[in-house]
Amino acid sequence: MRACTRLILGLSFVLVSAPTLSGQTFSSDKAEFQLETVAQNLEHPWSLAFLPDDSMLVTEREGRLRIIRDGALVDEPVSGLPELVVSGQGGLLDVILHPEFEDNRTLFLSYAHKISRKGMTTRVAKARLDGNQLSDVEVIFEALPRGSTGRHFAGRMEFDREGNLYVAVGDRGEMDRAQQTDDDAGGVHRLTTDGQPAPGNPFTDDASVNDTFFTYGNRNIQGMTIHPETGEIWSHEHGPRGGDEINIIRAGNNYGWPDVTYGIDYSGIPITDKTTMEGVTDPLHYWDPSIAPSGMAFYTGDEFPQWQGDLFVGALKMRKLVRLSIENEEVVEEEDLLESLDERIRDVRMGPDGALWLLTDHSDGKVYRIVPAE
Template identity: 80%
Template sequence: MLALGALTLSGVAQPAIGHTFTSDKTDFQLITVAEGLEHPWSLAFLPNGSQLVTEREGRLRLIEDGELQKPPIKGLPELVVSGQGGLLDIILHPDFETNRTLFLSYAHEVSGEGMTTRVARAALDGHTLSDVEVIFEAMPRGNTSRHFAGRMAFDRDGNLYVAVGDRGEMDRAQDTGDDAGGVHRLTTNGDPAPGNPFIDDSTGNDTVYTYGNRNIQGMTTHPATGEIWSHEHGPGGGDEINIIRAGNNYGWPKVTYGIDYSGAIISDKTTMEGITDPLHYWDPSIAPSGMAFYTGDRFPEWKGDLFVGALKMRKLVRLSIENETVKEEEDLLEDLGERIRDVRMGPDGVLWLLTDSANGRVYRLVPLE
C-alpha cells in the first residue's frame, strides 16, 4: 500500500523519492528513472550502466546517466505496429561485452500474407544497430493482431528461447508443425538448438521446444536450477506459471482454468493425461507480464522470490516458492494504479519496472533508507 504522498486530480498516486510502500516483509520506495515512453515493453542493462528500452510503437530508446536520450536508436529492422504487435522484447547476447550483439522480437507483416513474430540479431554500435539479420520467423503467418508473445530468455548453455503466441487461433497451439502457441529453442544463429525434442520427428518443427502455450508474456531463468520459467495469459481466467521443459504440452486449449471472454466454455477440463499442469494459476485473470527472480542483497527478505507484473489488475505480485510450490503470494503496488509491463532484476541489486501506457515509466524499486 502507499503510505505517503499526494494524489493528482485523477486520483492516481504519483510516486517519488520519499514515498513509502509497505509489504509483509519490508518497506520500499519507487524512484522514477524515466518517463514519457510510449508503451514501453522490455528493458535490458548495458555493461556500462546504461539501459535500453523498447517501445511497442517501434522505437528503441537509450537511458544514459539516468537520462532518457531523445533520439531513438537507429537501424531497427522493419516491423509493424498493430494491435498487440510492435517492437517487443530485447535481450543481450551472453557475450555482449565482447561482441556487442543483441536480439529483438517484434511483429512483422507481409501484405496479403498476414503478420507474425520475428526475431532479429544485431550489433549495437553507439546509437545505431548494424549487421541486422532476421534469425527466426514464426510460420505460418496469421490474419489477427493478437497474441504475438515475443518474450525471450537464454539458458546456461547459450540457447535462446523465444515464445510465440497462438495468434488468437487457439487450435494452432496443439500443432507442433505450426510455430504458433509454443516456445522455440534456437542457437544464436537461429538454427534449431541441438537436442530439441522434434528434430528427428516429422510431426514437429525442429525449433519447437514446447507447445500448448497460449500467450507467454513473462520468461526468466531460475537462478539455482538454470531452467526457464514462464507465465502466460489465460482467456477469462487461467493465467499460468510454468517451467519450460523439452517436449511438454501445456494444454491450451485442451485444458484451461479460464473461459472465453464471451462466457463460453473452452474446455471442461483443467487437467488431462499427457498435459503438464501449471505450477500456479490465477482465476480471475491478472494479465501477467514481466517476470524476475530476486537475486540481490538489498532486500534479503525477498531473496529467491519470484516477481510478476500485472496489466489488468495493475499490481506487482510476489511469490515465495519452495520445491516448485507457491508457499506465499503477496500483492504489491496496488495503489500505484499502473499496468506493470516488465519486471527485471537489475545489476544494482534492485528490481526495475516498466509501466504500460502512452506515458510509460521506468521505475527502480529500492529499500527504504
C-alpha cells in the same frame, strides 16, 4: 545465462535524476520500499535490458529502441531497427543481450512483422549495437504460417546457461494452432544464436513437429526468466477469462492450451470442461480471475535480503506487482504489491545493482527502480 543482464550483481548505476514518488513508502509483508522514477514519457515501453556500461536499453512497442544513459533518457532513438509493424498487440517487443555482448556487441529483438496479403507474425532479429545505431541486422527466426489477427504475438525471450535462445510465440488468437506442431504458433522455440534448432531439441527426430519447438500448448507467454539456482527457464502466460499460468519450460512438454484451461472464453462460454488431462503438464500456479501477467524476475540481490529467491510478476489488468515465495516448485506465499500505484506493469527485471526494475504500459510509460525505504 545472460552475462550482462539479470543475474549479475556488484555494478553501480549512475542515476543523475531519480526522484521518489513524493517520498511515498510502500509496504510488503517482508520489507518497506520506495520507487525511484528513472525515466518517463515512454510510449508503451515493453522490455528493459542492462548494458555493461551502466546504461540501459528500453523498447517502445510503438517501434522505437531507446537508451537511458547517466540517469537520463536519450532523446534520439537507436537507428537501424529491422522493418516491423505496430498493430494491435504487436510492435517492437523484447530486447535481450547476447551472452557475450561485451565482446561482440550483439543483441536480439523480437517484433511483429507484416507482409501485405500474407498477414503478420512474430520475428526475431539479431544486430550489433554501435553507439546509437544498429548494424548487421539479420532476421534469424520467423514464426510460420502468418496470421491475420493482431493478437498474441508473445515475443518474450531468454537465454539458458548453454547459450540457447528461447523464443515464445503466441497462438495468434487462433487457439487450435497451439496444438498444431507443424505450425510455429503457440509454443516456445529453442534456437542457437544463428537461428538454427538448438542441439538436443526434443522433436528433431519427429518429422511432424518443427525442429525449433521446445514446448507447445502455450497460449500467450508474456514473462520469461531463468531460475538462479536450477538454470531452468520459467514462464507465465495469459489465460482467457481466468487461467493465467506459471510454468517451468521443460523439453517436449505440452502445456495444454486449449484442451485444458482454468479459464473461460471472453464470451462467457466454456472452452473446455478439463483443467488437467493425461499427457499435459499442469501449471505450477494459476490465477482465476485473470491478472494479465507480464514480465517476471527472481529476486537475487542484496538490497532486500528478505525477498531473496522470491519470484516477482507484473500485472496489466489488475495493475499490481505480485510477489511469490516458492518452495520445491510450489507457491507457498503470494502477496500483492503496488496496488495503490494503479499502473499497468509490463516488465519486471532484476538489475545488476541489486534492485528490481519495472516498466509501466502507458502512452507516458515509466521506468521505476525499487529501493529500500529511507
